[in-house]
Amino acid sequence: MVTQSEENYLKTIYHLGKQGVEAVSTNAIAEQMETKASSVTDMVKKLAEKDLANYVKYQGVSLTKVGRLTAASVIRKHRLWEVFLVNKLKFSWDEVHEVAEQLEHIKSEQLIDKLDEFLDFPKVDPHGDAIPDKEGNFAKISKKLLSECASGEEGIFVGVKDSSASFLQYLDKQHISLGDKIKILHREEFDQSVEIMVNSSLLNISQKTATNIYLQQK
Amino acid sequence: MVTQSEENYLKTIYHLGKQGVEAVSTNAIAEQMETKASSVTDMVKKLAEKDLANYVKYQGVSLTKVGRLTAASVIRKHRLWEVFLVNKLKFSWDEVHEVAEQLEHIKSEQLIDKLDEFLDFPKVDPHGDAIPDKEGNFAKISKKLLSECASGEEGIFVGVKDSSASFLQYLDKQHISLGDKIKILHREEFDQSVEIMVNSSLLNISQKTATNIYLQQK
DNA sequence: CTTATTTTTTAGTCTAATCTAAAAAAATAT
């Protein structure tokens, strides 16, 4: 049995080391998890003991195949729950993280399968990050900041970069919501503002807004 | 902060001692929770320390007002999650318990409020047990076994007593489902079978079936 | 290439929750 704490370590190592393939330093993990390096050393030994991680003293940690799969499964759960919280329970994007952080540790294959189905097999979470499938494979999502799109390009609004309450409220007021198709019509040289088409209405957004919106293209 | 383990003890004491008001013996708790009496003693001291329980050596435990409220809140979460699992994710009744057992410990007021709303403020869980409100008050549910109803009576099918897979499948086959209005037409003296009206169709059910179905009246 | 600095590990504590075995109190039976 993989404990909750072990799952959290696996997740962190996965994120820090390119899907857990690259070796990650003890200190990096400690900093990320806001814990002490000595605690990390202890845990990392345990993960190696359980064949979830490869660990050589003074040389950092990477994940084994099983470790990577376990980490991906936790990430899958986290992101599916985030979709549930936002799409079904109407949480706003900035409120979901800590709750999903708890829900990701619920142990039940069946629960996640049924949740996945209930949500209609989403491929991205509310922040625009890919949701891995049961085998731990991530769909290649080509998401790009709106500010990086040329005029003429279009894409689906799949996430925000910085999800402050005020920004989300602004989006709400402009009737821009997740899943909307956005087309870039014109980029204004002088102030980097962008004219876009959303829900068949024209809108002008500031550069700041444009650097906060992720579009998914095909 | 109340730990997961503390919550489980509170819940057990609540259930064993008439909402936690009556004192419950150490042994009774140990047996119910499949743990050792010595572990119970330890925990019960801690609960008393935190003013969640009243405890006098050798005289059993009851809950304080705060303890009762905390227990009721855990039960509320458990039952709301059960409704979610059955109504939304299409779990069958006998599969939900252990998952709800985990979900009940997720800490987020907001989550439960929104879940409650999402489920349309249910008053009973899939087993026909009342869901307490935020103040810990249970709606008085007058649920009765179908076998105890006189002919002429009617009620809403709110739960089952023993939820074996085969029984649930039988109900499915007969097109009897949760929330259906059932009217008792006639009770056969000789074999205790009962003729009922469900979804405007006549049905004859055995005594065994009748003792497994809970009806809610008014 | 030796010294200083940083990183990582080890050794020893601590807390929460559990357990076993023994002691103490309460309940029951003779």
Place this chain on the structure above:
DNA sequence: ATATTTTTTTAGATTAGACTAAAAAATAAG
């Protein structure tokens, strides 16, 4: 009312996870 049985508590260990402080290894600087 005394002995026996049952229940409950205490004492002492154990395990997971985290911490502090000191030691060891690796890295950087002169």
